[in-house]
Amino acid sequence: MQPINATARSAWTAxxxxxxxxxxxxxxxxxxxxxxxxxxxVRDPDRTLFxxxxxxxxxxxxxxxxxxALKEIKDGTGFAILRGLPRxxxxxxxxxxxxxxxxxxxxxxxxxxxxxxxLSAVRDAGVVYRSGKGRGYSSNADLDFHxxxxxxxxxxxxxxxxxxxxxxxSSSVTAHNILAIERPDLAELLHRPFHFSRxxxxxxxxxxxxPNPIYDxxxxxxxxxWNRNRVRSAQALDGxxxxxxxxxxxxxxxxNILRRPDxxxxxxxxxxxxxxxxxxxxxxxxxxxxxxxxxxLKRCLFRLWLAPPNWPTLPESWxxxxxxxxxxxxxxxxxxxxxxxxxRAYETRQAADLGMRLAG
Numbered sequence: 001m002q003p004i005n006a007t008a009r010s011a012w013t014a015x016x017x018x019x020x021x022x023x024x025x026x027x028x029x030x031x032x033x034x035x036x037x038x039x040x041x042v043r044d045p046d047r048t049l050f051x052x053x054x055x056x057x058x059x060x061x062x063x064x065x066x067x068x069a070l071k072e073i074k075d076g077t078g079f080a081i082l083r084g085l086p087r088x089x090x091x092x093x094x095x096x097x098x099x100x101x102x103x104x105x106x107x108x109x110x111x112x113x114x115x116x117x118x119l120s121a122v123r124d125a126g127v128v129y130r131s132g133k134g135r136g137y138s139s140n141a142d143l144d145f146h147x148x149x150x151x152x153x154x155x156x157x158x159x160x161x162x163x164x165x166x167x168x169x170s171s172s173v174t175a176h177n178i179l180a181i182e183r184p185d186l187a188e189l190l191h192r193p194f195h196f197s198r199x200x201x202x203x204x205x206x207x208x209x210x211p212n213p214i215y216d217x218x219x220x221x222x223x224x225x226w227n228r229n230r231v232r233s234a235q236a237l238d239g240x241x242x243x244x245x246x247x248x249x250x251x252x253x254x255x256n257i258l259r260r261p262d263x264x265x266x267x268x269x270x271x272x273x274x275x276x277x278x279x280x281x282x283x284x285x286x287x288x289x290x291x292x293x294x295x296x297l298k299r300c301l302f303r304l305w306l307a308p309p310n311w312p313t314l315p316e317s318w319x320x321x322x323x324x325x326x327x328x329x330x331x332x333x334x335x336x337x338x339x340x341x342x343x344r345a346y347e348t349r350q351a352a353d354l355g356m357r358l359a360g
Contacts, residue, residue, distance in 0.1 A: 004176065004222040009076045010281040011173040014265050023077050025069045027062055027084035034060030036086045039098045049100050049119060050346040054353050057101040066102060069276055073152065074311060078278035079169050079265075085156060087272035092158055092300065096121070099156045099302040102274075107306035108350045110150045110333025114201040116343060117336075122155065122301040143286045145170060145258045146227040147279040149321060150305030150332035154276050157269040161299035166287040168266045170258040172224035173281050176215055178257050179250075186250035190214040193317070194247070195240045196225075197233035203335040209234045214254070216315035218325075223280040223315055228255065258283055269301070280314070307331050309354040324359035331359055 005011055017023065027035075038057045059066065069080035090098060100119055103109050109118040145168070180187040193211035202208055214226050228251065234240045243251075257263055269275060277284055291298050307330045314325035324331040330351050351358050 004180075004217065005173050005220075008173065010078045010171060010278075011177060012077050012079075012171050013174060014262055017077065017079075017265050023072050023080045025065050025072075025080060025082040027065055027082065031060065031062035031065060032084060032086040032089070034058070035062050035098060036089045038101060039090060039094050042101075043094055043097050045093075048342075049097075050342050052097075052100065052104065054104040054350065057104060059101070059105060063105065066105070069274075070106060070152075070308070073276050073278040074308075078171065078281035080276045081267070081269075082274040082276065083270070083272065085272040085274055087158060095156065095158050096302050099154070099304060102156075103154060103304040103306055104350065106154065106304075107152060107308035108330045108347055108354065108356060110305040110307055110330075111336050111339065111343065112303070112305055113334050114336045114338075116334075116338040116340075118304070118343070118346075120303045122303050123299055144228040145255060145283040145285045146229070147172075147225050147283055148277075148305055149334055150279060151308055151311050152276065152304075152306040153279055153284075154274065154304040154306060155269070156302045157271055157273045157275075158302065159297060159300040160269070160271060161291050162297075165268070165299055166266055167269055167275065168259075168264050168285045168287070169277065170264045170283050171281065172215075172226070172283050173222055174263055175254060175257045175283070176222060176224070178263070179253060183250075183253060186246070186253055187215075189247060189250045190254065191216060194231055194243075195234045195237075196227060196230040196321070197237060198334070199230060199233060201334050201336055203337070203339065206335070209237050209240055210320035211317075212321050213315075213317050214251075216317045218313050218315040221280075221312065223318070224283065225279075225318065225321065226254070226283055258285075305333055307333075307356070309356050326357070328355070329357045329359055 038059055042056050069082050072080045087095065111118055112120050191213050193213050195209050195211055197209050198206060212225050215222060215224050309328055311327060313327045314322060316325060318325050322331040330347055347358060
C-alpha cells in the first residue's frame with residue numbers, strides 16, 4: 001500500500017494549515033448588510049423552508065466569498081471557515097433561514113435522520129451518543145472522528161457553549177498516507193468493506209446496515225467514509241460479520257493518527273462563523289461541552305448536508321450509502337421515515353434550478 005494524493009492540498013498537516021490560512025474567509029460590512037437584507041426581505045413565518053426558492057435570495061457581495069470557500073473545499077484543503085455572518089442582526093429563526101438560503105445557492109440539501117429533516121439544529125437534546133440509535137449532533141458528548149453522509153457539511157454557529165465544544169478537523173488523506181507508511185498491511189484492510197449501522201433510521205427500502213470501505217479511490221482521488229459509532233453499533237445486528245482482531249487494530253490506529261497533534265487542527269467556532277467541509281477528504285469531531293442554564297444562551301448551530309452540482313463521481317462502493325455516485329446527481333443523506341411529497345417536490349425543484357439529476 002503506497003501513499004495516495006500525497007502532493008494534493010487535501011493532504012495537509014496542522015502545521016501547513018496554520019502556515020497558510022488561505023482557507024479562512026471574511027465577510028465585510030457590506031456583505032453582512034446584503035445578507036441581512038436578503039433574509040429580512042423574504043422571511044415569512046407562515047412559510048416552511050421547502051417553500052423558499054433559490055432566486056428569492058440575493059446574497060449580493062457575500063456570494064463571491066462563499067464561492068471562494070466552496071472552491072477551497074472542492075479543489076483545495078477540503079476545509080474552510082467563513083467568518084462574519086450577521087449573527088447580531090438576526091434572530092435565531094432568521095439565522096436559520098440564512099443558513100438555508102446559503103444552502104439553496106450551494107446544492108440540494110439532503111435529509112439527515114429519522115425525521116427526514118433537511119436542516120438540523122445542533123444542540124444538546126439529551127441523546128445518548130454511544131447507543132444503537134444515538135446521534136452526536138443532539139448530544140453534548142465527546143464525538144469520534146467521523147464523516148457525515150453527504151458531499152458537503154455546512155455548519156453555522158449561532159450560540160456557543162459555556163465551556164467545551166471545541167471543533168477538530170483532520171485530513172483523511174494525510175491519515176491514510178501515514179497509515180500506509182507505518183502499517184501498509186492495515187492500510188490495505190481499510191480499502192475492504194466494513195459494515196455501518198443505519199442507527200434505526202433506515203427507510204422502508206433499506207436494510208439496517210450497509211457495507212462501505214473506509215477508503216476507496218475514484219478517478220484517482222482518495223475518498224474516505226468513517227464513523228466508529230456506526231461500525232460499533234452494526235456489530236450488534238444480525239448478518240454483520242464480527243470484526244477481526246486485525247480490523248480492530250486498523251481502526252484503532254486510524255483513530256490514533258487522526259488525533260495526533262501534527263495531523264489534527266483544533267478550533268472554537270464563534271457566533272457568526274460558518275464551517276464547511278468536504279466529507280470525502282476530511283474527518284471531523286468535537287469535544288464534550290457544558291451548556292448554559294439560560295435556554296436563550298444554549299449552544300446552537302445549524303447544519304446542512306448538501307449535494308453540490310459540480311462535484312466528481314464517487315467510488316462505486318459508496319452506492320449503498322449514497323444511493324447514487326454519479327456526478328451532478330442528488331446523492332447522499334439519510335432518507336429516514338418521513339420522506340414525503342413535500343420533500344420530493346423540494347428536491348425536484350432545487351435539482352432543476354441547479355441542473356442536477358435526481359437519483360432513482
